[in-house]
Amino acid sequence: MNTNLAVPREFTDEEKEALYKAIYLRRDVREHFLHTPIPEPVLRRVLDAAHHAGSVGFMQPWTFIIIRSSEIKAQVKGLFDQANQEAAQVFEGERHDLYSRLKLEGILESPVNICVTCDPTRNGPHVLGRHTVPQTDVYSTCCAIQNLWLAARVEGIGVGWVSILDYTALRRLLDVPEHVIPVAYLCMGYVDEFLPQPQLEKVGWLPRASLDDAIFYERWGKENAD
Numbered sequence: 001m002n003t004n005l006a007v008p009r010e011f012t013d014e015e016k017e018a019l020y021k022a023i024y025l026r027r028d029v030r031e032h033f034l035h036t037p038i039p040e041p042v043l044r045r046v047l048d049a050a051h052h053a054g055s056v057g058f059m060q061p062w063t064f065i066i067i068r069s070s071e072i073k074a075q076v077k078g079l080f081d082q083a084n085q086e087a088a089q090v091f092e093g094e095r096h097d098l099y100s101r102l103k104l105e106g107i108l109e110s111p112v113n114i115c116v117t118c119d120p121t122r123n124g125p126h127v128l129g130r131h132t133v134p135q136t137d138v139y140s141t142c143c144a145i146q147n148l149w150l151a152a153r154v155e156g157i158g159v160g161w162v163s164i165l166d167y168t169a170l171r172r173l174l175d176v177p178e179h180v181i182p183v184a185y186l187c188m189g190y191v192d193e194f195l196p197q198p199q200l201e202k203v204g205w206l207p208r209a210s211l212d213d214a215i216f217y218e219r220w221g222k223e224n225a226d
Helices: 013-025 040-051 070-088 093-101 136-154 167-173
Strands: 062-067 112-118 157-161 181-190
Touching (some): 040 136, 062 070, 062 136, 070 093, 112 136, 136 181
Antiparallel strands (some): 062 112, 157 181
């Protein structure tokens, strides 16, 4: 038996570089949206990339609600405004002032909004690999969102995740069934620029953490591989 067989090289150096470039240049976009519509083939290409995300037990629990209606966007913006006023109250002093100046959504400005949901009941009560960690349905949906984000970035499309929302009210607004979980509300559209660094890093809200501070070996707290 030949044990020296290597896995064929599937990606060129240029292709690998493009993947890492998309990861490093991905941004959470809240402004700079253009009114240019996203062509349907491009939108479907981005959604197909999301649909090919990994999922525990191949359950594929996600559904994408595409929203272009100005009326629905305005109602979602109202939900944001209310939640944002409440969120601002947890910060004090300079932190509160900075928070109040931040642009945290692009609901009305972006041509397309997408609500990404997760159906925990899809494929029945027993999903391979989910018995001990039922939350893997939501984790899998987040993998789909990341795929969407990266695919959108290479298409020149900005994506912003609006987390400052009452998702219970959002469920009612979009007629999402009670058992289905709204996981993310995304604003999408072409932009006139992508910031060279994340907005919150740029304005000094938080610095980027060191990779070394995020790595332990073998057990929690062990900081070297020896």
